[in-house]
Amino acid sequence: MTSIDTQASPDKEMLNWGRLIMDGVPYADLAAARDRDVSVSWYDYWMDTAAQYEQAAQSAADTGHRHSAGELFVTASLCAQYAQFLWFGEDRTAGQRRKVELYAKAAPYLDPPAERFNLPIDDATIPGYLRVPKGEGPWPCAVLIGGLESTKEESYRFEELLLARGVATATFDGPGQGEMLVSTPARGDFERYTSRVVDFLVNDSRLDPNRLAVLGRSAGGHYALRSASLDRRFTACVSWGGYVNFENWEGRGPLAKESWRYVSKSADMDEARVFVEKCLDARSVLKELRVPTYFQQGGLDFVPVSQVDVLKQYAVNADLTIVVEPEGDHCCHNLGPRPRLEMVDWVADQLHSAISRE
Amino acid sequence: MTSIDTQASPDKEMLNWGRLIMDGVPYADLAAARDRDVSVSWYDYWMDTAAQYEQAAQSAADTGHRHSAGELFVTASLCAQYAQFLWFGEDRTAGQRRKVELYAKAAPYLDPPAERFNLPIDDATIPGYLRVPKGEGPWPCAVLIGGLESTKEESYRFEELLLARGVATATFDGPGQGEMLVSTPARGDFERYTSRVVDFLVNDSRLDPNRLAVLGRSAGGHYALRSASLDRRFTACVSWGGYVNFENWEGRGPLAKESWRYVSKSADMDEARVFVEKCLDARSVLKELRVPTYFQQGGLDFVPVSQVDVLKQYAVNADLTIVVEPEGDHCCHNLGPRPRLEMVDWVADQLHSAISRE
Numbered sequence: 001m002t003s004i005d006t007q008a009s010p011d012k013e014m015l016n017w018g019r020l021i022m023d024g025v026p027y028a029d030l031a032a033a034r035d036r037d038v039s040v041s042w043y044d045y046w047m048d049t050a051a052q053y054e055q056a057a058q059s060a061a062d063t064g065h066r067h068s069a070g071e072l073f074v075t076a077s078l079c080a081q082y083a084q085f086l087w088f089g090e091d092r093t094a095g096q097r098r099k100v101e102l103y104a105k106a107a108p109y110l111d112p113p114a115e116r117f118n119l120p121i122d123d124a125t126i127p128g129y130l131r132v133p134k135g136e137g138p139w140p141c142a143v144l145i146g147g148l149e150s151t152k153e154e155s156y157r158f159e160e161l162l163l164a165r166g167v168a169t170a171t172f173d174g175p176g177q178g179e180m181l182v183s184t185p186a187r188g189d190f191e192r193y194t195s196r197v198v199d200f201l202v203n204d205s206r207l208d209p210n211r212l213a214v215l216g217r218s219a220g221g222h223y224a225l226r227s228a229s230l231d232r233r234f235t236a237c238v239s240w241g242g243y244v245n246f247e248n249w250e251g252r253g254p255l256a257k258e259s260w261r262y263v264s265k266s267a268d269m270d271e272a273r274v275f276v277e278k279c280l281d282a283r284s285v286l287k288e289l290r291v292p293t294y295f296q297q298g299g300l301d302f303v304p305v306s307q308v309d310v311l312k313q314y315a316v317n318a319d320l321t322i323v324v325e326p327e328g329d330h331c332c333h334n335l336g337p338r339p340r341l342e343m344v345d346w347v348a349d350q351l352h353s354a355i356s357r358e
Numbered sequence: 359m360t361s362i363d364t365q366a367s368p369d370k371e372m373l374n375w376g377r378l379i380m381d382g383v384p385y386a387d388l389a390a391a392r393d394r395d396v397s398v399s400w401y402d403y404w405m406d407t408a409a410q411y412e413q414a415a416q417s418a419a420d421t422g423h424r425h426s427a428g429e430l431f432v433t434a435s436l437c438a439q440y441a442q443f444l445w446f447g448e449d450r451t452a453g454q455r456r457k458v459e460l461y462a463k464a465a466p467y468l469d470p471p472a473e474r475f476n477l478p479i480d481d482a483t484i485p486g487y488l489r490v491p492k493g494e495g496p497w498p499c500a501v502l503i504g505g506l507e508s509t510k511e512e513s514y515r516f517e518e519l520l521l522a523r524g525v526a527t528a529t530f531d532g533p534g535q536g537e538m539l540v541s542t543p544a545r546g547d548f549e550r551y552t553s554r555v556v557d558f559l560v561n562d563s564r565l566d567p568n569r570l571a572v573l574g575r576s577a578g579g580h581y582a583l584r585s586a587s588l589d590r591r592f593t594a595c596v597s598w599g600g601y602v603n604f605e606n607w608e609g610r611g612p613l614a615k616e617s618w619r620y621v622s623k624s625a626d627m628d629e630a631r632v633f634v635e636k637c638l639d640a641r642s643v644l645k646e647l648r649v650p651t652y653f654q655q656g657g658l659d660f661v662p663v664s665q666v667d668v669l670k671q672y673a674v675n676a677d678l679t680i681v682v683e684p685e686g687d688h689c690c691h692n693l694g695p696r697p698r699l700e701m702v703d704w705v706a707d708q709l710h711s712a713i714s715r716e
Contacts, residue, residue: 021385026694028376056696060703067522068699075695111522164425164469336384337433338414341426345418 019333022340024157025078043091046083047098050076054102061109070109074156077102085149086255088262100179103129103153110156112163117172121196124183128152128172128197132206133163140211140351141168141201143194143234145227147218147241149259151178155217161340165348168207172197174223176263185265188279194227202233211235211354213347216242218331221295222280225315229288236350237293237318238343241331243303244310245281249273251302286314294321294346296339298328321346377691380698382515383436401449404441405456408434412460419467428467432514435460443507444613446620458537461487461511468514470521475530479554482541486510486530486555490564491521498569498709499526499559501552501592503585505576505599507617509536513575519698523706526565530555532581534621543623546637552585560591569593569712571705574600576689577638579653583673584640587647594708595651595676596701599689601661602668603639607631609660644672652679652704654697656686679704 017030029049036045057072077099084095107114107129114129129152133139142162144155152171159169173179174193176186194214202209213236216224221242228237249257261272293315297305308322325332325339332339379385387407394403415430435457442453465472465487472487487510491497500520502513510529517527531537532551534544552572560567571594574582579600586595607615619630651673655663666680683690683697690697 017389018386021379027379027385028692028694031375031692053696060699063703065699065703065706067519068703071695071699161425334386334389336386337429338411341418341423341429345421345423345426348423 016329016333018329018336019331020078020082022157022333022337023078023154024075025082026075029079043083043087043095046079047095050079050083050098050102052076053079054105057105066109067111070106070111073102073106073109077106077153078156081151081154086259088258092262096178096181099151099153106156117200119172119196119200121193124180126172126174126193126196127179128170130168130170130201130204131159131163132168132204133166137168137206138208139166139168139206140213140348140354141170141207142213142215142347142351143197143201143227144169144171145174145190145194145214145216145220145223146171146177147216147220148256148263150217150220153178158340158344161344162347165344167213167344167348167351170197170201181263186260186263186275186279188281189226190223191227191230194223195231195233198231198233209233211351213237213351215240215343215347218242219280222246222282225289225293225311226282226285228291228293229282229285232290234291235354236291236347237289238347239293239295239311240343241296241298241301241303243280243307244286244314245283245307246276247304247307248302249276283310283314286311287317289315289318292319292321292350294323294343296323296332296343297325298330298332298334299324299326300328300334301330303330374687374691376687376694377689378436378440380515380691380695381436381512382433383440384433387437401441401445401453404437405453408437408441408456408460410434411437412463415463424467425469428464428469431460431464431467435464435511436514439509439512444617446616450620454536454539457509457511464514475558477530477554477558479551482538484530484532484551484554485537486528488526488528488559488562489517489521490526490562491524495526495564496566497524497526497564498571498706498712499528499565500571500573500705500709501555501559501585502527502529503532503548503552503572503574503578503581504529504535505574505578506614506621508575508578511536516698516702519702520705523702525571525702525706525709528555528559539621544618544621544633544637546639547584548581549585549588552581553589553591556589556591567591569709571595571709573598573701573705576600580604580638580640583647583651583669584643586649586651587640587643590648592649593712594649594705595647596705597651597653597669598701599654599656599659599661601638601665602644602672603641603665604634605662605665606660607634641668641672644669645675647673647676650677650679650708652681652701654681654690654701655683656688656690656692657682657684658686658692659688661688 053072053076057069061069080098084092112131114131117128119126152173155171162169174190175184214224214227214234215238217240221239228234264275266272411430411434415427419427438457442450470489472489475486477484510531513529520527532548533542572582572585572592573596575598579597586592622633624630
């Protein structure tokens with residue numbers, strides 16, 4: 001493990017209860033994590049909890065209770081995710097592996113099921129999941145992009161909101177994320193990977209190739225802006241707690257900084273900082289953004305709200321819907337369900353009306 | 359307002375985060391309630407939050423976003439519920455009225471919708487909601503009964519679990535509960551009211567009259583045992599954190615005791631205690647319980663776990679499934695989703711296999 005601030009620990013720095021609960025971690029487990037014996041590490045607590053959910057899920061599956069099996073395997077996967085999300089040694093690798101394994105177990109039990117895809121690109125593979133509503137399509141589809149330490153497995157509850165509104169979902173790990181990290185560190189051309197996913201989606205007859213949106217969360221909100229600017233097949237874009245260019249490195253916590261170093265495979269923090277500030281900058285491509293774009297910011301976020309002005313300055317050809325929640329933290333996780341509902345309704349509106357815009 | 363322990367307040371005595379969150383109150387609002395300015399009362403905080411959700415819900419409804427309208431109106435209703443649930447003066451009445459009003463607004467937007475029914479009985483009316491899965495029936499149905507201060511409006515999330523498993527839901531206010539309290543205080547013959555609801559359900563051609571379950575929570579778990587014992591039309595019964603007879607009056611908090619006095623319209627606490635101990639006693643009818651029965655208890659509940667032995671002693675003709683969670687509090691709200699999932703899977707299994715048992 002590299003040297004980082006020894007006072008920093010995941011539960012102290014980034015125990016964002018709002019985020020974890022909105023993503024589906026049970027409150028009961030967060031409370032038990034908070035109250036756990038001091039001898040039990042954050043990592044061990046959550047990995048053990050994941051194992052307990054896995055056992056309950058397997059029991060449900062074995063007795064034909066597929067709804068509960070899906071819900072419990074997803075919960076197990078989320079526990080493994082949040083066990084490791086700010087750990088950087090052996091634990092990280094083991095926790096990631098468990099998260100992936102547990103979500104794969106959930107996938108066939110979800111309703112609709114999550115269909116695994118593996119897309120070759122260069123010498124690597126993009127892993128992802130596609131979920132298509134029941135009934136007759138073709139369906140519009142939202143491509144979901146995670147952030148710094150969120151991956152394709154954390155968007156289950158958000159997917160449910162889109163699916164209920166008749167929107168299919170495709171979520172994947174790009175450079176520096178989840179399963180892709182081993183082969184491919186974070187890069188400045190994330191949009192190449194998004195486009196590879198779109199190549200796949202437009203060949204699925206259940207989906208409508210003329211009604212695709214891209215939606216990214218946190219750093220994924222930056223990737224989404226790049227992807228929608230440079231791939232004309234998208235008809236709408238959402239940046240959820242994202243940014244045009246990376247600012248306020250100093251304002252990030254020590255584990256978030258270490259996480260950027262880790263996913264970019266930088267030798268040290270200076271190199272990591274140069275990477276994020278130089279490579280995570282969409283200003284030069286934003287004039288190509290020509291689709292309706294929803295940009296959500298929290299007034300209390302460490303991402304400076306001045307990014308709204310940067311967006312307005314450079315995305316001169318896009319119809320922008322700017323939502324700044326004065327009391328919102330990063331991604332407005334602290335505000336409960338309302339901001340997420342407004343976002344998915346906007347996406348559904350864009351996609352369901354897209355035909356008439358053609 | 360009657361004289362009660364002035365040190366008692368709803369947030370101190372019964373701020374059961376597990377319960378509120380499992381029922382659908384957003385974590386964000388609980389955290390904000392905890393951190394609110396000392397000058398703002400618990401009641402005022404939640405009623406104001408209810409009004410904010412109502413506004414967001416109405417905005418969603420006005421723009422054609424029916425899923426969000428339903429979710430947000432339900433959330434508004436839950437906020438009004440928990441504003442007043444342990445208040446006993448004018449506020450209680452106003453909070454109850456708002457809860458009812460807000461849920462009625464949610465009803466048509468739910469998926470499937472909640473259909474209001476009003477059933478005359480004696481000189482009173484039983485109010486309730488029926489939700490029937492989409493698609494071709496006839497569907498099995500679970501009759502849901504609330505407890506001391508829970509009413510027909512709080513079971514939305516639980517209903518969702520049953521509906522996903524192909525089970526319709528009917529929830530109502532009985533004596534001493536919600537809208538019925540004005541006309542009808544808590545009584546010892548709750549089963550009469552349940553049976554009136556069953557009279558209604560068996561005449562709905564979308565439902566299968568041979569596949570009805572009754573499921574009650576907390577005090578409703580007692581009412582469910584009575585109802586299943588005395589109405590032969592039920593094919594399964596669940597007592598969720600309930601009891602055969604009321605024990606451990608001393609172990610109840612001051613607001614819970616006051617709540618029993620309030621719903622039984624007793625003149626004082628002594629009269630309330632006599633009521634619960636004398637009238638909430640199903641021992642004499644349990645020999646008539648002849649259907650599979652699920653009895654869930656928490657080892658840390660104020661309801662004595664010895665009630666399991668009482669049940670076994672008296673329900674000699676029923677196939678009992680006893681689930682005692684050693685770490686569970688009242689209704690096991692502190693254990694997250696697993697106990698609820700196991701319960702609804704059991705109900706669905708009983709109802710879906712009921713035909714073959716005929």
